[in-house]
Amino acid sequence: MIVLHHVTQARSFRTLWLMQEMGLEFEVRQWDLFGKSMRGAQFKALSPAARVPALEIDGRVLFESGAITEYLVETRPECGLGREVGDEERADWLQWLHYAETIGQHLANLSQQHIALRDPAMQSPIVMKLEALRLEKVLEVVDRVVTEQDYLLPSGFSAVDVNIGYGVMMARHFVPAGRLAALEDYYKRLVARPAFALAKARDGDTLLYKEAFYAPPKEG
Incomplete structure (x- = not known):
């Protein structure tokens, strides 16, 4: 098991x-x-x-x-969700797999500021704004690719769409949904997948991100 x-x-x-x-x-x-x-x-x-x-x-x-x-x-x-050594898409598959961690880094920093640091006195509005902008910049890379094709690889959906897709989903808590049009369409394609619905049903009750969107607080 x-x-x-x-x-x-x-x-x-x-x-x-x-x-x-x-x-x-x-x-x-x-x-x-x-x-x-x-x-x-x-x-x-x-x-x-x-x-x-x-x-x-x-x-x-x-x-x-x-x-x-x-x-x-x-x-x-x-x-069929990986790309084996020798496959022409192998290098891109690996690159997207690791790019998910670039997105995750900014998500982690924002989550710490907005959620883990519960005392507003410990939070930094400057860090929140900068990290949200950095997150948007790394999402723009995904947006450009899915402007031209439905998924990250030309041949179609693969496991890297799952790892990147999770980052796209969580980024909606910090970057306004719909700001990147192609990325929004990509997200809609992902959440329409039957396996995504099955996973969400097993995910559990919302405990961590209780708000749909976390805006940076005003300075001063």
């Missing part, structure tokens, strides 16, 4: 969504990000950095979402 250790709205959603796209059978075990359980020995035995995802699969545990994506599509190539 494959077991995904998951926190609602966290990066483990990438793995949850991807496995739904692959048609795999798996169990989801929810963890409380705001409690103490993830700092305990039981969870750290699965994920040394005490973060999600952690995936129990094939007799071992993986705990990095990008690596999990690559492992899943390479060990189960029949899913």
Whole structure:
């Protein structure tokens, strides 16, 4: 049995969504990000950095979402969502896989400012504005590509659309939806996928991002 250790709205959603796209059978075990359980020995035995995802699969545990994506599509190539060595799209596939972390970096910084730092005195309006602008800039790269084609690769949907798509979804909390027209259409195509709906149904109750949009506070 494959077991995904998951926190609602966290990066483990990438793995949850991807496995739904692959048609795999798996169990989801929810963890409380705001409690103490993830700092305990039981969870750290699965994920040394005490973060999600952690995936129990094939007799071992993986705990990095990008690596999990690559492992899943390479060990189960029949899913058709990876690009094997020698494939003409392999380099672009890998580049998008890692570009998801560029998006994730800015999302993490914004999430820390708006959500983790609950005391307004600890928040920086300047950092919030700069990070939102930086996030929009990295999203523009995706927008340019999906202006010309439906998905990130010319041949169609693949696992990197899941990893990037998660970033696009979460970015809507910090960059106004619809500002990048092609990106908005791309997002609509992703959320219309049956596997996305199945993943959202298993994601759990909203705990982390309780507001649809987090605007930077006014300075002073």
